[in-house]
Amino acid sequence: MHEFNPSQRGAGVAAQSMQRGDTHQYLTFNVGSEMFAVGILNVKEIIEYGNLTEIPMMPSFIRGVINLRGAVVPVIDLGARFSGKVSAVQRRTCIVIVEVQQEDAKHDIGIMVDAVSEVLEIPSADIEPAPAFGARIRADFIAGMGKVAGKFVIILAIQRVLSVDEMAVLAQIGQEQSESQHAP
Secondary structure, three states: OOOOOHHHOOHHHHHHHHHHOOEEEEEEEEEOOEEEEEEHHHEEEEEEOOOOEOOOOOOOOEEEEEEEOOEEEEEEEHHHHHHOOOOOOOOOOEEEEEEEEEOOEEEEEEEEEOEEEEEEEEEHHHEEOOOOOOOOOOHHHEEEEEEEOOEEEEEEOHHHHOOHHHHHHHHHHHHHHHHHHHOO
């Protein structure tokens, strides 16, 4: 199991860049053919994909839960969350554990990605606002578009992508639909 602790790698650089406000660090990863990024301060660790317990009657984007040192952590399939199509597990598939703030509580949520790429520093000057249209995911899921080596990286608004309230509503709808299909 490969664990990643952001405090081990570049924490001093992150603290300095936050003070200057000109550069931010992002963990980049692939989902399908797209490259995405999430702020490194949200990332707790990266683990191998596996040992998931499926939960019946959940939306397709909720792959299940894992036991992470005694804590139950839900795992979200980002490919399914964005497109509705369940992602295939591949050799480099892994789970990125991120921490999201929901009102007064912090939640650890796993996101299933096809492959983790690298940690990048992206200057604020190289981040464009989210496009109003044309992206393959909801516009409110995009915090910005980072320019890296002549290509764009989609910087996710991870609090919106992993909104606990929205996912609870979707899970409830999925459960109601499943119950109505099985009713006599």
